[in-house]
Amino acid sequence: MKTFHCDACGQQVFFENVRCEACGHALGYVPERAEVMAFEADPDGHWLAVRGAGPRHYKPCRNYAVENVCNWMLPADDPQALCPSCQLTRVIPALGQEDNRQRWFRIERAKRRLYYTLALLGLPLDSRQTDPHQGLAFEFREQIEGGPVVHTGHSDGVITLNIAEADDAYRERMRTELGEPYRTLLGHLRHESGHYYFMRLMREGPLLKACRQCFGDDREDYAAALRRHYQNGPPAHWEQTHVSAYATMHPYEDWAESWAHYLHMVDTLETAQACGLSLAPAHPDQPSLAADGEAVAHAGFNDLIGRWFPLTYVLNSLNRSLGQPDGYPFTLATPVIGKLRFIHQVIHRQKMPSPD
Incomplete structure (x- = not known):
């Protein structure tokens, strides 16, 4: 991933940051520009980009403004409430359960890094809403006692992740039992995206x-x-x-x-x-x-x-x-x-x- 800097003061910032610790400006990632940008509120409640040419009025993804699990921005006139990455998630864990919000946050953070790389490579990232037949969707599910087994995997464009993988202790235990050199959330998502793109790029091609x-x-x-x-x-x-x-x-x-x-x-x-x-x-x-x-x-x-x-x-x-x-x-x-x-x-x- 490339490096980012606050365009208000020049301080180095990171892909996941929501605030510049040097100048105090709110930060948000703008996917169509592949940049973390600095914002300040305007009188209408929109977020105004501090620098940069082109559109300057934005709004935070709903999962940024309400749920605090995202930091991406959309143009103020975009009819969507969710950013392109969050639009791909169609099932989230029950937030009333203890620790599930933190698990969801960790998974979405890894998914945004995956999205960044896939977009960098120019790969198709259509959601199920825009392409019901070939679009990509993510389901983050919790294993419920007595319920069906939740397997991490891919099926017909839907990537499912057992949210237990967001717990470091669980993931390390599984890594050790299976003798794996790595076991990370991002690694899981990269692997399952491979199954998805085999379907998109290779099937009968x-x-x-x-x-x-x-x-x-x-x-x-x-x-x-x-x-x-x-x-x-x-x-x-x-x-x-x-x-x-x-x-x-x-x-x-x-x-x-x-x-x-x-x-x-x-x-x-x-x-x-x-x-x-x-x-x-x-x-x-x-x-x-x-x-x-x-x-x-x-x-x-x-x-x-x-x-x-x-x-x-x-x-x-x-x-x-x-x-x-x-x-x-x-x-x-x-x-x-x-x-x-x-x-x-x-x-x-x-x-x-x-x-x-």
Whole structure:
């Protein structure tokens, strides 16, 4: 993610901030401008942008003004009450239950970061209201004692998340039990978005045959693959062909895990570039990294992967110096890089106009 500054005083601010601690102005993220902007109230009760060309009158998303779980803004004349991100959520947890508001806040915060990256890449983000057949929707559900089991997953454009995943202790327990290197809210949402975009971009499309050659045949029996995975575990030496153990379960999961990893790379690389991070080691054989490359959203795959290895090298080296586990505990074997390349090509192809 890029860096942000208060456009009233220049203080560095962050994507989730609602107030500039330096000058006191209210802050809000304006998605159509991809900027965190400073606001002050006008006599009509609208929020007036302090700086910037174009429309200056805005209103906060209802979930900002009323629920305090959002910080996005809409043009004052927008008929919608919810921002584009909040419009995608169609089920929220019961707010009368203790801690559910905090869980909802954490999940929406992660979803807005996902939205930012998907928008950066030019991916379709239609809601179910605007596209009832292919639009995206999120349901954040609580497991009720005696009720149906709430599984985190995707089905026909609807991403469901068990809100227990917003509890750090629960999530860490599950991560340990399943032997996962990472388990985060953002990671869950990235993974499930991969299933959604497989549906949007690959189903019966011109790239489907090539996708099956890369990831395997998605028509394989999913239920049987699931049973086999949890009975036998991943195959030996899975690191040589897959980005994670879970990716070995079924071609659908291989695609979704690789998709999530690609988003992970793009977001981290954009952050490094926005912060001006560069590596100029004293020893010529150590990895180097320039800070002035092409914008991540438009860079070629060779450029991205060429930046990725030096960045993760120094990230892990810093963590080890602090006595911490690797910040990037993954190995990208050649077949995995090929899968990431394929996803890069799919994303950039879908942004281009179709040939006549």
